[in-house]
Amino acid sequence: MLEPLYLQLLQHDALSDIERAMLAEVIVTGKDFAVGQDLVVAGSRPLYSTVVVEGLAARYKVLEDGGRQFTAFQVPGDFVDLHAFLLKTMDHGIIALSPCRVMFADHGKLRTITEKAPHLTRLLWLDTLVDGAIHREWIVAMGRRSKTSHLAHLICELYIRLQVVKHTDGTSFRFPLSQAEMADVMGLSIVHMNRVIGALRKTGLISWANHTISILDWDRLAAVAEFDPTYLSMTNEPR
Amino acid sequence: MLEPLYLQLLQHDALSDIERAMLAEVIVTGKDFAVGQDLVVAGSRPLYSTVVVEGLAARYKVLEDGGRQFTAFQVPGDFVDLHAFLLKTMDHGIIALSPCRVMFADHGKLRTITEKAPHLTRLLWLDTLVDGAIHREWIVAMGRRSKTSHLAHLICELYIRLQVVKHTDGTSFRFPLSQAEMADVMGLSIVHMNRVIGALRKTGLISWANHTISILDWDRLAAVAEFDPTYLSMTNEPR
């Protein structure tokens, strides 16, 4: 069940058998969530952290007027609330965008990892740093990219991240979000989101139907998005 | 010189004398940067990480069309590129917005901290997690807040962060940015940035002149911003 987590960590650095065993011992029990359920509730103080092993989830915040903003996608292998281990209080919620299977890691055991396994600690730390790098890229996209470019960038990001955990099918991947949910990703109205998607479709660079996105021309899509995967830190080197 | 760093860490948890001494041994040499200079260059692979001890800096990315987007402010005591210790390659630059004094921590010595001092490691990790929490708040502000509310939120964030490191003067603080630079924070044109600032001034909640912002009514400003400081994780507890 932990394959996607291993695949992600291996993207950054080698992982010893001992470290693998340690993770397998710490991350236990499974639970399933239906679409729309919160994997983690905003404002809670969890005593364990959650790894998504199957499905798509997202971080989000809700404002007083009911407006919702997603701040990140979470794919299989993501340690979605590892930060709660140290931040203690969740400042946002995490919702299942497709049926999700997750596993849990007790915070006490995570602390033991930081005491006994410095290299593994650095890899987990790195995981949260990549989250931060993705956030920065989202800020840039929201502030200074055109809407079409922003959408193209999100598609590039998801494709690469899903590819790492073997959840792509050639140039396609499953993408369960409705256009209304996408609007809450990009900070747009539903109507305008629909028009932006229509515009990107018309370029012929992607197709998007039946909850599946296909990339028809990666090079030109990446050019539209100005996509540079450096921020995902996918070089295998000693950390 | 490291007082602001200590002040920030103490905001989250206790810091032993040994840990203090360890930091003082690891973080050495000083350097001054003039306004507009890069403290850290995008694309570089630094062998040390940088602590701002005086001045205001910001993370930023530049797009092909020349558009610039700031993604975070860095105040005294911020370990601005601690993440480069594990990410290796800087995916963005860090620029001095006022004259800055910084100090450096060799990556080899930071690694030693992760091997020998698990509690201090967790505190440094936490520091990067708070960065991530701030990023999420910026994404929400860019996507779903009104422009006035976004600006108010930025002012609240900066006031609280500067207060922690004793860089406020009553309800005022120094803020060296031009309106053009602020436009690159909020993702607006210069002209519209000017109008948003004018609108917030007209509410009477703040004044902003001579590179100094004064908060005239914190409660109402925080209400406009829907500012909830939870995300800054400023509770002192075992981590």
Added chain:
DNA sequence: CGTCGGGTTGAGTCCATTCAACTTCGGTGG
């Protein structure tokens, strides 16, 4: 005294929003 960077204002255009209508499609019950 002239210049330059920053701030401010007006006007016209374009982008994004709202409101509203209508379509498509899968599911459900009569």
Added chain:
DNA sequence: CCACCGAAGTTGAATGGACTCAACCCGACG
């Protein structure tokens, strides 16, 4: 079986927000 329903997607039209272009003000500085 199909009539109905609701959720999601699509389209048009009008309003309001944000952009560009342009002009002008002002204080610092040579």
